[in-house]
């Protein structure tokens with residue numbers, strides 16, 4: 210009986226894997242059509258100055274409006290896009306769309322607005338990335354200084370020679386380079402000095418430890434201190450509670466994003482939130 214139960218369990222396991230594999234294959238073929246069918250969209254999450262609450266930029270976060278499955282979050286299709294190479298055309302679309310939207314917000318009066326775009330390891334390895342970034346900026350008429358590219362710490366550590374060369378090429382365009390999910394790479398920190406990095410995004414896991422009596426902020430303090438020592442501006446990710454704002458300010462972190470301020474939202478919603486500058490309001 211035990212043997213049969215084991216067999217049944219295995220059969221169930223197999224069926225589950227089979228279903229998961231089918232699901233993936235189906236999504237993969239759908240994803241090939243998603244761009245042409247105009248099913249991808251961007252949401253924007255404001256990045257705020259902690260001291261004032263002022264919106265200084267936003268991170269573009271891709272979503273897929275699947276005709277049958279509804280809105281699919283990036284973690285469910287970006288890995289498929291990466292393993293199929295679709296990430297290159299999808300990433301190109303994200304860059305173009307995000308830059309065009311940022312240019313509209315700047316033209317509407319938010320003149321110092323900066324847009325952050327996520328770039329995956331796959332894109333960094335691709336020789337097309339630099340041309341795609343240049344073309345997205347030119348097409349939008351957006352100055353390079355208004356674009357920040359977010360590259361995860363783990364990306365920095367894959368094929369470091371190619372990565373280093375690519376980051377220098379991007380840097381030469383004038384864009385800002387940020388390390389995403391900083392602190393989660395369990396890596397040697399020497400890359401911070403070797404690579405042309407302008408900004409660190411402190412991973413949510415370190416922000417979570419701030420502001421609660423039960424938590425010890427020692428690790429967060431250490432992470433922020435690294436950025437401070439290298440004079441790198443820092444953005445705290447995943448700020449959810451008001452106590453965390455004070456904690457971050459006390460540590461010397463000036464920028465943040467998180468549900469406490471705003472969730473990722475459609476462009477139209479962010480447009481409504483971006484107050485016109487005083488000069489413009491008068492004019």
Ligand code: C2E
Pocket residue numbers: 254269270271282283284287300303327328329359389390446447448449466467468469473
């Ligand atoms: P990320 O770049 O670290 O983006 C931050 C993620 O944290 C977003 O999830 C955002 O919605 C979420 N978040 C922000 N504030 C809070 C908070 O206060 N609490 C919690 N619990 N979560 C918060 P999202 O949009 O699901 O994106 C997940 C990841 O997918 C991103 O992580 C990024 O690595 C990737 N991704 C998103 N868009 C793109 C893209 O256009 N290209 C590439 N290559 N990757 C992307």
Ligand code: MG
Pocket residue numbers: 268327359389
């Ligand atoms: Mg990011």
Ligand code: MG
Pocket residue numbers: 389390410446
């Ligand atoms: Mg992040």
Ligand code: MG
Pocket residue numbers: 389390412413446
């Ligand atoms: Mg993160």
